[in-house]
Amino acid sequence: MKFIKEQIDLIKEKDPAITNTFEVFLYPCFKALIYYKISHYFYKKKHFVIARYISEKAKRKTGIEIHPGATIGKHLFIDHGTGVVIGETAVIGDNVTMFHGVTLGGTGKEKGKRHPTVGNNVFIGSGAKILGNIIIGDNVKIGANAVILRDVPDNVTVVGIPGKIVKVG
Amino acid sequence: MKFIKEQIDLIKEKDPAITNTFEVFLYPCFKALIYYKISHYFYKKKHFVIARYISEKAKRKTGIEIHPGATIGKHLFIDHGTGVVIGETAVIGDNVTMFHGVTLGGTGKEKGKRHPTVGNNVFIGSGAKILGNIIIGDNVKIGANAVILRDVPDNVTVVGIPGKIVKVG
């Protein structure tokens, strides 16, 4: 219940378009993270098929695909959400904001830990693809449609294909 | 009813793959714009939760997310549509064509009018992200996966990240 209250406060804080607490229950992000909590529970108990069934159902209902094995910190906010993909071995820190179309995925070349580790207070623009077992530092901003294939240090802004640092601090 | 007839004529004109009037009723664009008309009606009456409920339902059914507050001109054609996001304060002119994955969104830094204003006869390629309270001129073409963060003058073609003018007139 604490999680639900936190989510409501978070969405009301983040989205300037919101007018009413009831609207929060319509947010795909809100639904997707509740589904994730449940699928992650079954995943940890090694009920992989049930876990995956729940995550696929969540994807159909919200457009957001979070693998049950992903590790997610506090206060993740996913705006809109259609096309978001978060891989099995992805790790997300606290206070991360991401938009629709963001991928934390693999390159198809790695085994084991093959998805990114994202720091705290990271902002990821719509359509950005972050691929491979790389580390994104704290307070990083990633531009829309950027493609990130290497580690990104703390406190920078990265844009383009492949992602280049355009601003520090 | 006039709107429905216009939409049917529009889709038949725009999509070379169409074979039959009945196919129009299967188009996500057709459904999404009818849902938008209804949600926009409730939005203007300040029934924000109902309006938002309808727009989220439309998104689940069509993949196209149009905020009930958006202002849309005549003859908008959205092809395919999955992942399209049109923000609350976006304004779209007449005869605009956009493909799936297009975003008319915010940068997260502005309040109030925080989404783009798009002119007439604009063509927006799949995956393009147009962000912030900027103005896109008339007869502009925007390439696939382009990221547009500044005003674009009339009669140009813009591509890349960030968008650059590659053709005038």
Added chain:
Amino acid sequence: MKFIKEQIDLIKEKDPAITNTFEVFLYPCFKALIYYKISHYFYKKKHFVIARYISEKAKRKTGIEIHPGATIGKHLFIDHGTGVVIGETAVIGDNVTMFHGVTLGGTGKEKGKRHPTVGNNVFIGSGAKILGNIIIGDNVKIGANAVILRDVPDNVTVVGIPGKIVKVG
């Protein structure tokens, strides 16, 4: 039935996250290709509206939109799948892998054959847009969010907007 067995083997081979044969039935790719087989059957019999009805239903359920007229080789694997669009006159070779958000689409300028022809053993990263009646050679790799508007020779890697060759062989 042979097709279903092949698909099961393919998905188990391609996805490192899979743990169990039953999970295959949850894959959007698996469902989308079965729907495509049916819609393509009706398309060839010229029952275009039924064909399109089935493909739109498949899109709503899987996020993957394959036009019933598309021509698809053996062992196509579509990972995740949300936002994939494959046009009516697209042709796909054998052993092709593509991720979510990939488009084999048109430029809006051509009639007749207006979508790409993709060779064998091609790998297409998430969000890539391949547009127009162009030819993608065998063993080509296309990077995430790339935009491809011209022919690509065999055995190369192409990235960026517009796509440039960054690696040969």
